[in-house]
Amino acid sequence: MTKVAIIGFGGMGFIHYCAYKRIKDAKVIAVADVDIDKVKEKIDDEDINLYSSLEELLEYESPDMVDICTPTFTHAELSIKAMEKGVHVLCEKPMSLCEEDCQRMIDASIKYDRVLMVAHVARFGKENMYLKKVVDSGELGALKHLDMNRISYMPDWSWNDWMRDYEKSGGCLVDMSVHDFDLAQYMFGIPKKIGGVYHKMRDNNDFVTANLIYDGFDVTITGGWYSCEIPFRTGFLACFEKGYLEKVNGELYMNNEKVEFDTVIEEVDAGINISSTAGYKEEIEYFINCINSGSEPEIVLPESSKNSVAIARQIAKEAILI
Ligand SMILES: NC(=O)c1ccc[n+]([C@@H]2O[C@H](COP(=O)([O-])OP(=O)(O)OC[C@H]3O[C@@H](n4cnc5c(N)ncnc54)[C@H](O)[C@@H]3O)[C@@H](O)[C@H]2O)c1
Numbered sequence: 001m002t003k004v005a006i007i008g009f010g011g012m013g014f015i016h017y018c019a020y021k022r023i024k025d026a027k028v029i030a031v032a033d034v035d036i037d038k039v040k041e042k043i044d045d046e047d048i049n050l051y052s053s054l055e056e057l058l059e060y061e062s063p064d065m066v067d068i069c070t071p072t073f074t075h076a077e078l079s080i081k082a083m084e085k086g087v088h089v090l091c092e093k094p095m096s097l098c099e100e101d102c103q104r105m106i107d108a109s110i111k112y113d114r115v116l117m118v119a120h121v122a123r124f125g126k127e128n129m130y131l132k133k134v135v136d137s138g139e140l141g142a143l144k145h146l147d148m149n150r151i152s153y154m155p156d157w158s159w160n161d162w163m164r165d166y167e168k169s170g171g172c173l174v175d176m177s178v179h180d181f182d183l184a185q186y187m188f189g190i191p192k193k194i195g196g197v198y199h200k201m202r203d204n205n206d207f208v209t210a211n212l213i214y215d216g217f218d219v220t221i222t223g224g225w226y227s228c229e230i231p232f233r234t235g236f237l238a239c240f241e242k243g244y245l246e247k248v249n250g251e252l253y254m255n256n257e258k259v260e261f262d263t264v265i266e267e268v269d270a271g272i273n274i275s276s277t278a279g280y281k282e283e284i285e286y287f288i289n290c291i292n293s294g295s296e297p298e299i300v301l302p303e304s305s306k307n308s309v310a311i312a313r314q315i316a317k318e319a320i321l322i
Pocket of ligand 1: 007008009010011012013032033034035052053054069070071072074092093094119121157158159160175
């Protein structure tokens, strides 16, 4: 049984907690959060011990892994502290706010010989995995254009409103569109050229249209946190030489024919813009399998997560500001 401690029990910590309940060979033994009272309201297992910090938790508990679901600006310090104590780390995306901090996390995982994986859930999403399979197999010929979008209302639930603070979250570019930069980078590597148009956090809006240029095709990525109450959505359209693949309204179509999946979707109310454990259970199971088999997390190597932060940062720097 893999013993798990969740650090940070806000929106994402709760979603991970719901996912662990569906994983047979893992048990959440402890939770640390600076706001313990809030955790008590959401937790339904009295055997889970609660602490107000990672340091305190590690004084009394010996988890095999910590699952870090705290605000992004805390990821590097908390991950490094856990690895120093000999604990494997699954850390929510984005890895951190800058490449230097990502590198410090990578150095710690090497120094303390611990598995470090960033929870890039999009790499485990069934539609995205299908897209990667079609790209890799070449069954629709060469890719010509990929358009990805990820749109939400401005996050208004976060602890101390850290998400709306550009210095703490990196805005929608680093916090949300990083999912799509990461997917593009996972499938195609580092782009040859990067550009875009960015409306940087102001008036309760933060949105971007980014261009990632590769040899013979390009990827456009639209991301936005808007002041209007638009429901969260993600989608993509991939045009190949011999056909297309489209994710729209939560369904996947290949050349106008629906692609069916037999996965069970568990709906959860976490009070944020995510409403199911889909993909989270799979990424956690994959990480647990890596720590138990002593293998590298090949699907999401830390170096690759650092590259995704670097792409987001570069777009923030080079995009035309509007
Ligand atoms: N993978 C995804 O789809 C996805 C979706 C949303 C958020 N996230 C990421 O998950 C992380 C958390 O986001 P969230 O939406 O849950 O934020 P949140 O504000 O809802 O929750 C953060 C929690 O961490 C606690 N906290 C703050 N500092 C702490 C510390 N030093 N030690 C312990 N607890 C601390 C807060 O009390 C709060 O409960 C972020 O990095 C975010 O980018 C990922």
